[in-house]
Amino acid sequence: MTAHAPPPHAAPNAASERTERWWHRATGYQVYPRSFADSNGDGMGDIPGITSKLGHLSDLGIGFIWLSPVYASPMIDNGYDIADYRNIAPEFGTLDDMDHLIAEARERGIGIVMDLVVNHSSSLHHWFQAARASRDCAQHDYYIWRDPAPDGGPPDDARAAFGGPAWTYCEEVGQYYFHFFSPAQPDLNWQNPALRAEIYDMMRWWLDRGIAGFRMDVISLIGKDVDARIYEEGPDLHPFLQEMHREVLAGRDVLTIGESWSVSIETGLLYCGRDRDELDMVFEFSHIREGWHPELGKFAPKPFDLVAFKRALFSWQDLTRDDGWHALFLSNHDLPRQVSFYADDRAHRRPAAKTLATVLHLLKGTPFVYQGEEIGMTNARFERIDQYRDLETLNHFEEQIAQGVSPEAFLAGANRNSRDHSRTPMQWNAAPHGGFTTGTPWIQANPNFGEVNVEQDMVHSESVFAHYRRLIALRKESDLVTFGHTVQLMQDDPDIIAFERRLGDERLFVIANFTAQDRERELPQGLAGQADCLVWSHTPRGEIPRSLRLVPYESLAWKL
Known part of the structure; x- marks a missing residue:
C-alpha cells in the first residue's frame, strides 16, 4: 500500500545509505480490538468501533495502526490462536467491515498493519x-x-x-x-515448503486488499529445532525470513516489524540490516526484561532500575546508528501500563506520562503508542484472581500457588505486570465503562475511568494527548528527530535520563527526571546557553542553565 505514504527521497542521514521510507517519520498506534470501541453493545470491541474512532487517531497524527488479530478464532488466547487466516472473527465484524476500515483509514493517511501469527495456528484450524x-x-x-x-x-x-x-x-x-504456548496453539512446521507456500499466499492476499504491512508475532520462533531444543532464533530462521521477503515483500512499499523475545545486540542487524532483505525493524524486549526477576519472571518483578533500563535502551540506539532501524515502545498488549510500571500513576500521573513519551519519541526509531497511553491510562489493580481474564496470568497463578507462592504475593506481581492491565477497555469518557460499551464489557473497566478518559484529557490544561500530538508532529517535521544519531549523557545517574540527538550541525538536548523528588544536576560542558525549548512536561524554559533543577517527573527538550 502506498496511497498514504510520502514520496521516497534520499534521507538526510547519509551514513544510513537508505532511501527514506514513509514509516521513518510515521508513528504507529496499536489497537487491541476487543478493548478499543464497541459499536453494537455486546461488550466486545469491534472493527466498526475502530472505524468510528479514526478521527481520534488522525487528530493525534498517527501514520499507521498495528491491529492485533481480528481473524476467525476460538479466542483461547484472545485471537492469537487463528482458525482461519482469511476471515474475520464474527465478534469483530466481517471482511466487508475490514475492507471499509482499510479504505477509511487510507482516506486519513493512515495505514493498517495486520498482526501476522504464523508460528502457530489454532487447534481448530x-x-x-x-x-x-x-x-x-x-x-x-x-x-x-x-x-x-x-x-x-x-x-x-x-x-x-x-x-x-x-x-x-x-x-x-x-x-x-x-506447542510453545498452549495446547490450543499447535506450532506450525516451517520445514514444510507447502506450509510456507500457503502462508506466503495468504500474506499476498492481505497485501492485495490494501494493508500497509505486517507485525510478525514471535517471528523468531519459526526456525526452531525441537529435537535440539533450540526454539528461539533457530538455524533456519533467517533463511525463512529471506525467502518470505523474496516471495511476498520485495517490490512492495510496506512495513514489516518482527517481534522477538530473544533478539539481542549480537543478532539485531541480522533481522533488519540494510543488506539482509528480511524485516524493516524488530520489537525487542531487553529494556522490558530488566524489570523481571531473573528466575521467577514477570510475576515477581524487580524494583525499577533506571541505570539498567538505560543500558538496554541506549545499546539499541548505538546498534542502529548507521544501519538497521528500531521500533520504540514501552507499552503493548503483553505489557502493563507504562506510567504504572516505570513511574507514578497517582500523584504525578500527568507529568510522568508526558516524560515517558518525551524520552521515547525523541529517540531514533519508529515510536509506537499503545491505545490509552496517549491519555495516561494506568494499571487496574485488581483485588481478586477472578477479575483477570488472561490465559497466561491464570495458568501461572495455578502453577505458582501449587509451588507454595501465596495468593497475595502472586496478585502483587500480577497487579504490576499482568497483560490484562493493557487490555481493560479504552476510556473514552465518563459514561459507564468509560464509554467503551453500552453493554457489559468482556473485562471490567479500570475504576478510574471517570477521571482518566479521552474527553476529559483533551480539554485539560495539562493534556497528555496534546503532548503526544506535539511529539508526533515533531517527528514529521524534523530531520534531526527522525534521522539524527543518539548520544547518551549521564549514563550512570540513577535518577536522570539525558541524551543528545545530532545531525550535521544540529543538536537536540533531552533530559528527564525519573523520580518523585526534585533533582538538581550540573549539566555536561557545551550545553548551557540560549536554546529553543521544543518540548516540556511542566513549563518551557528559555535557556539551558549550567545547573538545572527538575521537579518530579519533569522533562525538557531544547534545540541548540
Missing part, C-alpha cells in the same frame, strides 16, 4: 483438524509431531510458555504435537 485425523494427509506435516518416549510419555520435558508441558498427546494418530 482446518489444517490441524486434518493433521490430527491421519498421519497420511498432507496437512499432518504442517505441524510438529513426535512419537511417544519409550515409557509412552512426551518425547521430552519441554515446558510451554503459558505453563504445563509443551507436548500434547493425540490419540487419533498416536503421537504428540508440539
